[in-house]
Amino acid sequence: TGFKTSDMPILRSNDGGKTWNTASSGMVYFSGIANLGIDPRDSNTLYAIINPKYAGSYLRRGTSSGQWQTIPTPLKNAQIDTGMTIDGATGALYVMAYDSRDAAKPRWQLWRSANANESDIGKITWEMIHDFGAGVSGTVLASGSSPQGLAIYARLSSANCNPGAGIPCQTLVQRSLDGGKTWATLDVPGF
Numbered sequence: 001t002g003f004k005t006s007d008m009p010i011l012r013s014n015d016g017g018k019t020w021n022t023a024s025s026g027m028v029y030f031s032g033i034a035n036l037g038i039d040p041r042d043s044n045t046l047y048a049i050i051n052p053k054y055a056g057s058y059l060r061r062g063t064s065s066g067q068w069q070t071i072p073t074p075l076k077n078a079q080i081d082t083g084m085t086i087d088g089a090t091g092a093l094y095v096m097a098y099d100s101r102d103a104a105k106p107r108w109q110l111w112r113s114a115n116a117n118e119s120d121i122g123k124i125t126w127e128m129i130h131d132f133g134a135g136v137s138g139t140v141l142a143s144g145s146s147p148q149g150l151a152i153y154a155r156l157s158s159a160n161c162n163p164g165a166g167i168p169c170q171t172l173v174q175r176s177l178d179g180g181k182t183w184a185t186l187d188v189p190g191f
Helices: none
Strands: 033-038 045-050 058-063 068-070 080-086 093-099 107-113 127-134 136-146 149-158 171-176 184-186
Touching: 033 080, 045 080, 080 149, 093 136, 107 136, 127 136
Parallel strands: 080 136
Antiparallel strands: 033 045, 045 058, 058 068, 080 093, 093 107, 107 127, 136 149, 149 171, 171 184
């Protein structure tokens, strides 16, 4: 077909994978895409988190036809982690953002945008759902429905671990059954 996939990070097939076309017009992606999500309520709306170039990832929103734009992240464009999830019932987008406003106690927080699909990106708003506290880094893994409400899964780890210096890394998988407000540790073998 004459193209390199590294030149077009997102490809789309409309015929079950028989043929592929680029879907990344206007995408600025540095060293690749870390995560891609499709709004379950509107398959024409896609979200991508770009691999970090410097200190943080970037958030992009696109259409199935491949038109992309950068959208703001929480805290006036704070660093975000490469994990995200989209609530299938509401279309709300969840990301982890790094709050460095208190330099002595930087922290990762779970944020939600109920209007990430807003056509005017200047009107996209974010709400902080949970602060995991200083010394913890986190990645949103997945979400789904539960009898109690939206279940969100996250991987949390100690932010300042260094096994070579004798500071062990502790990694936990946690689940929230109330849309991210409260969390419980899951017993997951290998973590």
